[in-house]
Amino acid sequence: MKKFGISKKMLDSVGKIITFFLVWGTFLFLFLPIMFVLSMAFDPRKTLAFFPPRGFTLDWFVVFLNYPPFIEGLKNSLLLASLVTVVSLTVGITCSLAIVRYDFKGKGFLNTLILSPIIVPGVVTGAALLNMLYGYLRMYSALPNLIIGHTILTMPYVVRTVSASLVGFNRTLEEAAQILGADELTTFFKITLPIIKPGIVAGALFAFSISWGEVNLAAFLTDPFTTTFPVAFMGYMRYYSNPAIAAASAFLMGVTAVFMVIIERTVGFERFVGLW
Amino acid sequence: MDKVEERKSSIKYYIRKYAVVIFILPALILLIFLYLFPLILLLAQSFYVYVPGQIRPEFTFTLQNYAEVFRPVYANAIILTLWISVVTTIFTVILAYPLAFYLVRSKSGFLKKFVMGFLITSFFMQLLVRVYAFYQVYGSDGVLNQVFSLFGLPRQDWLGGPWPIIVSMVHQGVPIAVLVQMGSIKSINPEVEEASKILGASGIQTFFKITLPLSLPGVIASILLSFTGAASAYVTPLILSQGRVFMMGNYIYDRFINVVNYPFAAAMSVVLLFVSLTIAYGISGILSKWVRVK
Numbered sequence: 001m002k003k004f005g006i007s008k009k010m011l012d013s014v015g016k017i018i019t020f021f022l023v024w025g026t027f028l029f030l031f032l033p034i035m036f037v038l039s040m041a042f043d044p045r046k047t048l049a050f051f052p053p054r055g056f057t058l059d060w061f062v063v064f065l066n067y068p069p070f071i072e073g074l075k076n077s078l079l080l081a082s083l084v085t086v087v088s089l090t091v092g093i094t095c096s097l098a099i100v101r102y103d104f105k106g107k108g109f110l111n112t113l114i115l116s117p118i119i120v121p122g123v124v125t126g127a128a129l130l131n132m133l134y135g136y137l138r139m140y141s142a143l144p145n146l147i148i149g150h151t152i153l154t155m156p157y158v159v160r161t162v163s164a165s166l167v168g169f170n171r172t173l174e175e176a177a178q179i180l181g182a183d184e185l186t187t188f189f190k191i192t193l194p195i196i197k198p199g200i201v202a203g204a205l206f207a208f209s210i211s212w213g214e215v216n217l218a219a220f221l222t223d224p225f226t227t228t229f230p231v232a233f234m235g236y237m238r239y240y241s242n243p244a245i246a247a248a249s250a251f252l253m254g255v256t257a258v259f260m261v262i263i264e265r266t267v268g269f270e271r272f273v274g275l276w
Numbered sequence: 277m278d279k280v281e282e283r284k285s286s287i288k289y290y291i292r293k294y295a296v297v298i299f300i301l302p303a304l305i306l307l308i309f310l311y312l313f314p315l316i317l318l319l320a321q322s323f324y325v326y327v328p329g330q331i332r333p334e335f336t337f338t339l340q341n342y343a344e345v346f347r348p349v350y351a352n353a354i355i356l357t358l359w360i361s362v363v364t365t366i367f368t369v370i371l372a373y374p375l376a377f378y379l380v381r382s383k384s385g386f387l388k389k390f391v392m393g394f395l396i397t398s399f400f401m402q403l404l405v406r407v408y409a410f411y412q413v414y415g416s417d418g419v420l421n422q423v424f425s426l427f428g429l430p431r432q433d434w435l436g437g438p439w440p441i442i443v444s445m446v447h448q449g450v451p452i453a454v455l456v457q458m459g460s461i462k463s464i465n466p467e468v469e470e471a472s473k474i475l476g477a478s479g480i481q482t483f484f485k486i487t488l489p490l491s492l493p494g495v496i497a498s499i500l501l502s503f504t505g506a507a508s509a510y511v512t513p514l515i516l517s518q519g520r521v522f523m524m525g526n527y528i529y530d531r532f533i534n535v536v537n538y539p540f541a542a543a544m545s546v547v548l549l550f551v552s553l554t555i556a557y558g559i560s561g562i563l564s565k566w567v568r569v570k
Contacts, residue, residue, distance in 0.1 A: 257397070
């Protein structure tokens with residue numbers, strides 16, 4: 001092998017250069033299209049507007065904010081995402097406690113069942129729920145149906161993040177609290193919850209944002225009178241082709257930026273990624 | 277006094293004993309009655325005879341719906357869906373890996389934080405924003421056609437084909453794949469790689485013999501996620517091809533919502549579920565076996 005010593009080194013540096021281009025090429029591929037959308041929000045053309053923008057206007061934000069389905073959808077989505085977060089956290093935290101701290105029959109089955117909505121195609125979950133709720137139970141009101149569907153979709157994320165923070169938990173702290181006279185509930189609220197807070201915050205963010213942006217399942221379960229924001233967005237995109245869509249997108253990115261600040265301040269990006 | 281104390285402690289004793297049951301009951305009820313049971317009902321629905329205009333006709337067993345699903349029109353959609361999903365998965369995983377590696381191994385600084393922040397941002401970004409981004413790229417006067425006309429090439433009707441869908445779904449899949457892969461790359465001890473290099477292996481050999489096999493759990497997880505994500509797509513093709521490209525998800529949605537042919541849509545869903553689970557687990561099974569042999 002010694003004969004090829006130089007070429008081996010060359011090969012390694014070629015590998016490094018390829019890696020460099022792959023990393024930054026991929027990043028630009030992810031980054032640039034989003035910037036196209038952001039810049040289009042300020043484009044003054046009425047129809048068939050494509051990047052780059054010609055001029056600057058804020059009119060499309062006005063159009064977007066005056067289009068009733070968008071506003072209706074925003075209200076519904078906010079309500080839905082908040083309710084889903086609460087339900088998903090409650091069910092998810094108790095379930096994670098059981099999975100991490102106890103041994104019981106069928107634990108493997110429960111684990112698989114909880115995580116499976118990630119692997120089962122969203123269309124199939126949506127179809128199955130539609131089939132049962134409409135076809136068999138005749139439950140036609142959109143909001144409860146959506147809460148059920150989104151809770152199932154978000155549970156895996158909550159259970160994963162909360163479990164991750166429970167695994168590294170030092171239980172002597174709880175014992176100390178109980179020796180000092182605290183009962184189980186007090187211990188849970190004063191000791192356990194604050195310590196697993198990063199996992200809960202991460203889980204809540206996953207739950208809220210997934211429910212907030214979810215469209216596969218929502219398209220099945222919304223009705224003409226109750227749409228969520230993404231469904232209204234999709235409807236608009238199918239029939240209009242003007243920069244109001246870009247304005248709506250820019251508005252949503254603003255909302256996402258708020259999430260980012262929350263994550264960085266409470267959990268930190270590195271830790272957040274580790275929890276997943 | 278003693279008796280009261282005893283009673284109290286016995287109630288507490290039972291609560292403690294059955295704490296697990298109390299803890300898992302909400303999740304279990306939710307998942308069994310509102311997730312597993314609907315999936316079973318969907319399977320049952322696929323054996324119903326379709327009666328136009330009726331959601332729940334009398335049950336008569338039939339395999340007609342499955343025969344229908346494998347007719348050429350729909351079989352083509354199945355093949356197209358699989359092809360798009362496989363290509364999407366390959367690109368997603370290959371593009372995500374270097375980025376995940378960079379994010380784990382590079383020193384923290386502004387650039388790293390920026391890339392990480394952007395990845396998490398795009399994870400939380402609405403799907404439709406990102407689909408619209410590729411409408412801007414591939415549309416009739418989009419960025420790609422502008423570049424084409426710069427070089428004097430004729431404009432193309434990109435949106436009718438599968439590539440905008442694939443590229444857009446790679447764009448959707450990469451951030452999640454990076455997050456998933458980072459976990460298992462992080463757990464590799466860099467000293468193992470050092471050892472391999474000291475023993476004379478080149479950087480590339482070390483990567484393929486040590487680093488990649490050790491980070492395979494994350495790679496497998498990212499394959500599973502991007503494959504099933506792509507296989508169940510219907511919003512992306514609906515918007516990007518403006519209804520011209522039909523993947524399995526589009527037929528399922530259309531037959532449920534527009535045609536109200538529940539039995540056929542159910543049969544299609546069952547096939548989609550079966551195919552995507554088989555392929556996803558097949559790939560991950562082969563890969564993890566490959567690692568064990570090594």
